[in-house]
Amino acid sequence: MIHPDIIKKQQVILWGLLAFTLAVIVIGMAMGYSSLSYNRLIPTLIGQGTFKEEFVLFQVRLPRLIITWLAGMALALSGAILQGVTRNDLAEPGVIGINSGAGVAIALFFLFYPIDAGSFAYLLPLVAFAGAILTAICIYFFSYSRSTGLQPVKVVLIGVGFSMALSGVMIVLISSAERAKVDFIAKWLAGNIWGADWPYIWAILPWLLILIPFALYKASRLNLLSLNEPVAIGVGLAVEKERFVLLLAAVALAAAAVSVTGGIAFIGLLAPHLAKALVGPRHQLSVPVAIVLGGGLLLVADTIGRNLADPDGIPAGIMVALIGAPYFLYLLWKRS
Template sequence: MRMRITAVLGMLLLLIAATAAIALGTGEAPLSYGRIAPTLFGYGSMQEAFILFSLRLPRIVITLLAGMALALSGAMLQGTTRNELADPGILGINAGAGAGVAIFFLFFPIEAGTFLYALPLVALVGALLTAAAMYAVSYHQTTGLQPVSFVLTGIGFSMALSGLMIILISAADRTKVDFIARWLSGNIWGDDWPFVWAMLPWLVIGALIGLYRAKRLNLLHLGDPVAIGVGVHVRRERLVLMATAVAVAAAAVAVTGGISFIGLMAPHIAKMIIGPRHERAIPAAMLIGGWLLLAADTIGRNVLAEPLPAGVVVSFIGAPYFIYLLLKR
């Protein structure tokens, strides 16, 4: 089994490397594949260095990190809620983070340098408030957290927060409307190195917590009676894991916008390939999520004459997959 896991992770890394290589050589600014390696090692022209290090590489890195964060969040949410349909986008967590970012952007003027690092915190506050409200509505004192109720509540909150975003847009000036519209469409707008450094700590800490508590996540996924029977403090573990899932999703959403379905698809694909145990599935899901978002962004930027946001490309795949899961259940 260990050899199989290593082989799967190695293949996923190769797939990511191949997709990243394609992304490096494609785009509006010309950079031939034959010039990528010399430019990486410092032998390119100033224009080639600018295209590679200031335009292409930061976008690729932030897209990978955001896809990994959304996949990690989805895996943890599916485990804690015992629901295969759980996803930070579907449950309204992304919408809560987006509403927080929109309110902050419209009504709290702040310097650009501080704005980058404040975004994940603001998105986290919005997402945590949304998740807390959802948890309060769907939690029952006698039966605990109800998976179906939690998902339906999340869909309702997502619709309500989307309406709030429309109201905010209608009251904003043109330049700020453009920013929020890009966010809503899932456009990778935070494509510079400062956004990478602003998001990276959130993903690293979230991944460490998820892997450290993976065995408890396995027990929670089996149901509260089983977890309680082996001594797991169910409410505390669920709150810690859900807060972590919300935090990493909020950090991703703050720099990529409203991207759904990555957190739904990546954990499912990982479990089909590598099995249901979270200590194995989480690393695979993170790599799959990173690759899915990178591939979607690369396709969206290059297939049509007008670039498509990555969120729209992901939705073309994710929406049918969500319907398939609904029919399957």
């Protein structure tokens, strides 16, 4: 049973993070290459703005902010699930190669499969999921041992190896592609929020509406999987079945996110760690906090990045990596 004081603390933190996220969204709506004054935000939102104000807000700013927020939540939840399933604090979809697998599938699809723009947005998450799940299966296969089960250290080492190999595949694809398509892949690799349009929001939203409640429902099983296998089996948990289902959910979340944001890493590492530091290791408490944190962190990274350099800004993936990479090295040093 969770102590009521801890639950109350979690609720206060959640409301604080939601307020912070809302503040970042308001700031993001006003800031940019075409500025929009704060006193014009509410009139524009209720349809009383000029044509330019409504175009900037509804066609440029809001879609980007919403897609960034959704993708950040998906990546954070994916990282929280992966860390629980693999019992490894370093597991994260960008670090262990799942994002790279999704990226290769998207690149192949974009380069060689002609399709109309209207269907492109809705097929991308499915294509990304196919590449990501194939990569995840390979990583799982090479990390699993019949005698000792899933080996957490092997997951990260093999995942990093797959990530490097798939990055090489991306370079080969780029070298044989035409200039316009190379630009797209380069932006994807940098973690640029490129799918900033309403169809991409409708494409990613169903994945989150299904998988976030599913992950919250499975939080108690994640607690058991975070322990060693004999303990989980001893309390009657079907370890392999639960691990496979949760791994599938983590891969789907990561694939849906990176299909519209590009190869963004470290959000799935930072958010779960910060959440556990705030409310403790129980997934019933830490997972909701990680989800809100992930959305807020990616929003902050993208808002800062797109306002540092005009007109295109610095990709959110690079901004996140500036914080996430040193933290990843710190965790490696701490575990050594």
